């Protein structure tokens with residue numbers, strides 16, 4: 001039986017800050033941000049968006065009533081969780097009005113979480129081929145103002161519907177993965193922003209890639225010539241290019257040309273959204289699938305997932321006949337092109353807005369946020385969500 005990605009949704013908030021302007025405000029050269037880091041715009045979330053709402057907004061666009069009935073497992077990957085106990089998946093399950101005869105859980109391993117979700121979904125579907133699994137990867141990436149990581153923030157979510165006989169991509173059975181206990185990036189329970197050893201994290205991202213790539217080649221016998229493209233977890237777009245360059249000389253001139261050209265396509269969405277942690281690899285895949293003009297059905301796409309702490313995995317998938325018909329390119333282009341630019345001052349003000357931490361109630365300004373699903377406030381320690389499309 002073949003299992004994989006049947007549909008892919010994506011959501012990012014309606015505001016962004018321009019990286020040239022952020023660079024000027026930070027006394028950096030704009031080219032450091034746009035070329036050295038490879039980011040042009042960074043999504044800025046309003047206080048009415050959190051991991052739950054971003055994910056629900058991403059999933060709403062792809063699910064029809066038949067999907068909702070067949071989904072019996074919701075796996076919510078995030079490192080921006082909203083509760084220590086209750087899974088974000090349960091809020092999303094409710095907001096999306098999914099079938100109650102379902103399991104709903106949250107998984108965590110930094111940016112690797114959604115890949116863990118996808119691999120678990122494959123196991124579930126192989127036992128229950130008639131069921132579908134909704135995998136959500138949703139995050140708000142926060143390092144803090146005036147930090148080296150600031151330029152690599154972002155916000156957004158991907159929603160991936162996994163099924164048997166998928167219409168977009170069949171995922172291969174073989175996969176190479178690696179775990180090592182390292183402190184490259186983490187967020188202690190008391191901190192709202194991530195701690196990071198930036199250069200060390202880059203080094204580990206790259207060394208994990210080499211490890212799992214070598215292992216994958218041994219396991220499968222595949223080499224660069226077998227891949228139309230390789231998508232990477234993109235904390236910022238230059239990072240993927242650095243990793244690709246580590247192996248590109250294994251290929252012929254034609255392999256190099258093809259893989260570098262397709263890498264350019266695969267970074268287009270990420271460079272105007274920023275790091276969305278768990279969803280970043282799949283945003284890059286979406287960018288590749290929605291924007292390429294020459295990748296044929298049957299082509300193999302490699303996927304490198306990395307979550308700090310750290311777990312890395314390399315796997316691949318085969319594009320299915322007429323895969324473009326099942327994507328939502330028009331919707332995503334519209335969402336991205338209709339966003340509003342905010343000034344650096346407005347971005348800083350939004351960054352500094354916080355929900356009360358002392359247990360008091362709050363009503364949030366939902367009228368300022370065009371998203372359908374919103375956090376409307378906190379009452380009696382409970383988060384209040386609304387879905388404007390269903391009220």
Ligand code: HMG
Pocket residue numbers: 029031032033035036037079110111112148149150151152184185196197198199201202205233234235236238239275277306307308
């Ligand atoms: P930094 O020290 O500010 O930057 O931090 P830099 O001095 O290393 O410069 C960055 C690049 O810009 C360099 O290029 C410079 O040469 C270049 P490189 O050597 O890397 O190719 N540059 C210029 N280029 C053109 N024109 C100029 C110019 N000036 C400089 N004028 C760093 C950069 C990435 C370390 C920082 O932003 C950071 O700490 N980011 C957060 C950590 C991160 O994203 N790590 C990536 C790997 S870990 C990962 O992916 C997991 C993660 O997503 C978390 C999770 O799993 O949940 C982060």
